[in-house]
Amino acid sequence: MIKKLQRHYALTEGGAKDLVRATLWTVAANLSLMVPIGLLIMVLMDIITALSAGGDTANGVWSSTALAAVLVAVIYIVHWIQYKALYIAVYDESANRRIRLAEKLRGLPLSFFGRRDLSDLTATLMSDCSSLEQAFSHFVPQLYGTIISTVIIAAGMLAFDWRLGLAVIWVVPVAALLVVASKKVQDKFGTRTLLVKREATDSLQELLETVKDIKACNQKQAYLASLERKLGAAESATIRSELVTGTCVTSAQAFLKIGLGTTVLVGIGLLVAGQVSLVVFLIYLIAASRIYDPVKAAFENMAAVYSAQIRIERMRAIEEQPVQTGADHYSPRGYDIVFDHVKFAYNENEGVLEDISFTARQGEVTALVGPSGGGKSTAAKLAARFWDVNGGKITLGGVDVSTVEPEALLTNYAIVFQDVVLFSDTVMENIRLGRRDASDEEVFAAARAAQCDEFVNKLPKGYGTMIGENGSTLSGGERQRISIARALLKDAPVILLDEATASLDVENETAVQAAISGLVQNKTVLIIAHRMRTVMGADKVVVLADGKVVETGAPEELAKSGGMFARMVELQQESAGWSIS
Numbered sequence: 001m002i003k004k005l006q007r008h009y010a011l012t013e014g015g016a017k018d019l020v021r022a023t024l025w026t027v028a029a030n031l032s033l034m035v036p037i038g039l040l041i042m043v044l045m046d047i048i049t050a051l052s053a054g055g056d057t058a059n060g061v062w063s064s065t066a067l068a069a070v071l072v073a074v075i076y077i078v079h080w081i082q083y084k085a086l087y088i089a090v091y092d093e094s095a096n097r098r099i100r101l102a103e104k105l106r107g108l109p110l111s112f113f114g115r116r117d118l119s120d121l122t123a124t125l126m127s128d129c130s131s132l133e134q135a136f137s138h139f140v141p142q143l144y145g146t147i148i149s150t151v152i153i154a155a156g157m158l159a160f161d162w163r164l165g166l167a168v169i170w171v172v173p174v175a176a177l178l179v180v181a182s183k184k185v186q187d188k189f190g191t192r193t194l195l196v197k198r199e200a201t202d203s204l205q206e207l208l209e210t211v212k213d214i215k216a217c218n219q220k221q222a223y224l225a226s227l228e229r230k231l232g233a234a235e236s237a238t239i240r241s242e243l244v245t246g247t248c249v250t251s252a253q254a255f256l257k258i259g260l261g262t263t264v265l266v267g268i269g270l271l272v273a274g275q276v277s278l279v280v281f282l283i284y285l286i287a288a289s290r291i292y293d294p295v296k297a298a299f300e301n302m303a304a305v306y307s308a309q310i311r312i313e314r315m316r317a318i319e320e321q322p323v324q325t326g327a328d329h330y331s332p333r334g335y336d337i338v339f340d341h342v343k344f345a346y347n348e349n350e351g352v353l354e355d356i357s358f359t360a361r362q363g364e365v366t367a368l369v370g371p372s373g374g375g376k377s378t379a380a381k382l383a384a385r386f387w388d389v390n391g392g393k394i395t396l397g398g399v400d401v402s403t404v405e406p407e408a409l410l411t412n413y414a415i416v417f418q419d420v421v422l423f424s425d426t427v428m429e430n431i432r433l434g435r436r437d438a439s440d441e442e443v444f445a446a447a448r449a450a451q452c453d454e455f456v457n458k459l460p461k462g463y464g465t466m467i468g469e470n471g472s473t474l475s476g477g478e479r480q481r482i483s484i485a486r487a488l489l490k491d492a493p494v495i496l497l498d499e500a501t502a503s504l505d506v507e508n509e510t511a512v513q514a515a516i517s518g519l520v521q522n523k524t525v526l527i528i529a530h531r532m533r534t535v536m537g538a539d540k541v542v543v544l545a546d547g548k549v550v551e552t553g554a555p556e557e558l559a560k561s562g563g564m565f566a567r568m569v570e571l572q573q574e575s576a577g578w579s580i581s
């Protein structure tokens with residue numbers, strides 16, 4: 001059963017056990033609420049016996065009062081334990097669920113993130129987890145607890161007097177069937193609402209991220225109108241979904257009221273026929289007035305559980321994604337990177353790399369050049385196993401990179417991309433990210449080599465300055481230099497530089513390149529650069545165009561060969577003389 005619950009509700013084993021425990025305590029709590037009825041029966045019986053025997057009806061008042069006090073204490077304790085079982089366990093499980101999902105996301109290939117919207121993933125991780133937190137603290141255990149306790153109470157009522165029992169109970173399964181039958185409709189509207197709401201959230205996030213560009217393109221009005229449409233659609237979908245759920249649930253709840261009527265009718269019939277006593281009839285009436293309340297709440301819980309199920313499906317879809325696996329330890333012989341007939345496509349039928357073969361040797365700088373969209377960045381990222389190739393193989397020191405666990409592989413890579421990612425932390429910690437155990441002195445040395453020192457010292461708190469979300473308070477060139485310092489600090493045997501110095505002015509670029517040159521001794525360096533002065537310093541050039549290697553060789557030779565590289569050099573020299581007239 002634990003395994004089944006785990007699968008059904010995407011729980012950990014501990015979470016499933018806690019759910020069972022919480023459900024059992026909910027049963028105990030519900031049953032404890034019926035105990036006062038038992039006490040009432042006892043007191044009424046005592047009074048009737050005393051009246052018929054002409055005795056003192058006050059006899060037994062003290063013992064009944066003492067019993068009532070004990071029962072109140074028991075009810076309190078049971079409810080207290082139920083509360084603890086529900087909430088503490090649920091919040092533990094919720095934290096586990098978030099960590100599990102985050103761990104899963106860490107192991108997924110980048111292709112997954114290309115297919116999925118990031119704000120959708122954030123929503124799944126945060127708001128879906130919160131919704132499930134609520135579902136498992138309020139709805140799921142209560143629902144199961146109420147079903148079990150209602151069955152127990154119904155069995156007791158049927159056993160005591162099946163005719164009155166039936167008169168009270170028959171409405172419960174019929175009303176429950178109404179809610180169960182409406183599941184499909186509720187699911188349909190619930191899923192639609194979730195998707196439309198996500199669309200509106202995506203647009204809102206996009207607006208926040210691109211507000212500069214929207215303003216620059218004069219698209220503010222158009223964008224706001226589209227956002228308003230999406231928010232309106234989300235509102236309408238929510239209202240429709242609530243209406244559908246509300247109609248189903250309240251119809252079922254209203255149907256339960258008929259049970260009170262049938263209890264009165266059957267009870268009076270049996271009373272007139274002398275087949276039940278007035279006390280028994282009254283007790284069934286009291287029970288009928290109490291038993292429907294938890295059932296009504298259970299119907300609301302059922303609707304909430306259906307809605308939680310939609311979110312669970314989305315989480316399960318993430319958890320079932322195949323992760324990139326491989327060996328945690330590997331022993332490369334040197335650090336040559338070999339592309340051996342590599343084929344790759346981001347999307348089926350849209351080949352980006354077709355049969356690429358070249359070698360980036362250790363101790364050399366290999367430059368990937370070529371027209372925009374030719375596949376240079378893709379090739380560099382494949383070398384670090386950001387994706388897995390579709391054909392051929394890439395080896396590092398003779399080891400097929402697809403057989404190595406990505407994080408283990410990346411310990412040997414220092415990577416600088418053009419689109420630098422910085423964290424909302426101090427400059428110091430952003431650089432130290434390259435090597436967590438680096439001393440302050442080592443961080444300063446890397447920063448100096450990457451030409452960061454001058455601008456960092458002008459910041460209000462120097463290296464202790466917080467740099468805002470993704471370094472928003474720094475210029476593009478400054479962000480890039482921090483990223484280079486990070487790579488210098490990592491001092492890994494393989495260095496990938498994708499337009500790493502593109503945002504630097506000529507003076508800084510020269511200085512940073514000098515620092516990089518000092519670092520690349522005996523390392524495998526793969527650079528992607530459009531500036532020919534950067535490329536001409538490489539040992540080898542690989543020209544990629546339309547996903548194919550069209551030329552390979554030393555830059556000076558290729559520059560003279562009259563091919564694509566020579567043409568690129570020529571064009572850049574011409575463009576250096578251009579001016580806007």
Ligand SMILES: Nc1ncnc2c1ncn2[C@@H]1O[C@H](COP(=O)(O)OP(=O)(O)OP(=O)(O)O)[C@@H](O)[C@H]1O
Pocket residue numbers: 114346347352370371372373374375376377378379
């Ligand atoms: N994440 C992605 N998902 C789908 N297609 C992509 C993705 N990244 C790149 N592409 C496509 O793959 C092709 C190669 O892109 P890539 O970035 O490797 O080229 P590039 O040679 O580095 O270009 P540039 O010099 O402009 O940076 C392009 O057609 C691009 O649109």
